[in-house]
Amino acid sequence: MDTGDTAWVLASAALVLLMTPGLALFYGGMVRAKTVLNMMMMSFGALALISVLWVLYGYSMAFGNDVGGGLLGSPTEFFGLKGLMGTEGIDKGFAASSLVFTIPSMAFVAFQAVFAIITVALISGAIADRARFGPWMLFSGIWATIVYFPVAHWVFAFDGAESAKGGWVANKLLAIDFAGGTAVHINAGAAGLALAIVLGRRVGWQKDPMRPHNLPLVMLGAGLLWFGWFGFNAGSALSANGQASEVWVTTMVATGAAALGWLVVERFRDGHATSLGAASGVVAGLVAITPSCSSVTPLGAIAVGALAGVLCALAVGLKYKMNVDDSLDVVGVHLVGGIWGTIAVGFFASSSATAGVDGLFYGGGVDQLWRQAVGAGAVLVYSFVLTLIIGYAISKTIGFRIEEEDEIEGIDFTEHSETAYDFVSRTGGSSLLSGSTPSATIQADAEARGVNA
């Protein structure tokens, strides 16, 4: 065991965990004032539920020994993380089975847990303002179980690292996805598209104004995502080494270039460089460099990032032509950015980077390009089809969408019995129109529940 590597991976896991609250702010600021809490709760719900599922059987499905074809890990091998404790005692050194490379398996469990969480949370941006919370939680659990955990096995489980046999994308196809362009972003983006189709458009979409209610929250969220993403990418080296350092730099510079690319498109197309454009460009760049951060040079990263910013800025308008209410552009940013970043490895990979592969532009021919395309396509199709099935199954049984009048009233109040902002603070927080003081309300509430207030 290496203590430096372990310290870096544990710190990276905490950085990646912060990305989900960051995403909640990023998404929350983009919706209307009457729906911000529900938007943020979908992320916090994923944080709560997926943490538990990951420990119970998620890690085992992703990183247990392959059950056949590189499709799935054994759900029972590490059930409840049994067998991963420092069986010889920390002071006496770890047993071989409780190490992943140079770090304790538990550090790897922690690091990969937060990937599963944010992938589920990312989907929620496609269905803003209209999904019942309970069915969302049910969807999250089912989706993580039959879509994310298997796909994480395909992409992240290397032979001999966590178990003897890993997943097919990582070990047979040999597609390069360093930190999750396919498993996280294409996966969540395709699921977002499917779920937006299942749930349908919001009441008044393309007619009523649905502009972001708080852009400073969006900017803060984008900043936290950028910060946490250094754990996501550089932490994926699983070591505090030169690769982590190179990845850190490619992640930074691609993101800057993507923000510039998005702003340039806006300046020429719309006349103004906007703050939402800067925040969106940051995320587009981070998405695109995620699979490619270990295989491109810093100059290659600038190209990958800048093109990601331009492509995603152009892609976010497609939903109006497709008439699909992907509310916060999960498709335009994560699916398009994820596909671009994954395919870009086939063009821009340079063997001078740590992945050691040459892409088309560096004399490597199309060998890596087709591997990247197959990996991206497989995850896209699997996630899209499975999500449609899960989504329709929930819709047809318990129902997924809130009532129309509840949607108009605002999902924060109707689903959570809360509102984000006190617009009548000068009256002490109670509405003058309700005719009751706060204390009277509490008293009545307490009596109704049969307790002494």
Next chain:
Amino acid sequence: MKIVTAVIKPHKWEDVRAALEAAGITGMTVSEVSGYGRQKGHTEVYRGAEYDVALVPKVRLEIVLDDAEVESVTEAIVAAAATGRIGDGKVWVAPIESVVRVRTGDRDESAV
């Protein structure tokens, strides 16, 4: 007695308040309101999607006065609030039937 109501640009509110103080006006009611006139709002762009924002923020002030003060106060507001550009706002005057001061019960002219 009259009530003078003025709807002005928010950034001219301090100028108008100073002008009214100079004219001897000691109290008023101010509210933040929104609306539109001939300028018809404006357009905002989010991720390339254009939104027509019809309502423009304004400040509304209401002052109850003796008839004799109305003309000078109206002129003071207009002079302080004007920028010469579209959206400067409006000032209007309406009659008041009666006024009561809540603390003392004073009525009409003595309550103004």
